[in-house]
Amino acid sequence: MNFITILTMLSIFAVVIWTFKSFFVSMLLVLVIQCAVYIVMSYLSLTGSSIYFIALIIVQSILMGATIDYAILFTSYYVENRSYFKMNIKDALINTYNKSISAILTSASILVIVTAIVGNFASAIAGKICKSISLGTFCATIIILVLLPPLLAILDRFIIKNKAEAPKSKSKIVNAFKSLI
Secondary structure (H helix, E strand, O other): OHHHHHHHHHHHHHHHHHHHOOHHHHHHHHHHHHHHHHHHHHHHHHOOOOOOHHHHHHHHHHHHHHHHHHHHHHHHHHHHHHHOOOOOHHHHHHHHHHHHHHHHHHHHHHHHHHHHHHHHHOOHHHHHHHHHHHHHHHHHHHHHHHHHHHHHHHOHHHHHHOOOOOOHHHHHHHHHHHHHO
């Protein structure tokens, strides 16, 4: 399980580092999502639920693959607001919530509700997998909307420092856009 967990984290990390071009941001997002996976595994263990090894691998892979998008979306808006629009941290977080919360909650709600419903009607192992995905998605969404923003604010100097300034041509476009607003 440890090998699969590390392999999954490294794979997701590679994709996220390609997106942000920042080791620090990529590590932060992967760890935030992995936290939700560990919450689900802890819950299953503490409640005495038995689950097959293959089911844990499926749950972990789906949770890491599906919910990392929420963290990427939120962080992308935050970095854009701080780097390109030069907003202060508070305004950047408010604007980030306003831009991303609808997409995050829509996608997460669908995944939580559908997997919970299917989990109640599926066979034992499929039901356990679906319910675990539902719980994990719920945990990941809460972590992203509640824990990630203060982490971004606290670690802002490391996150923004790693982002290069916008190219001059892009700055002109952004400034022109700002003047229109």
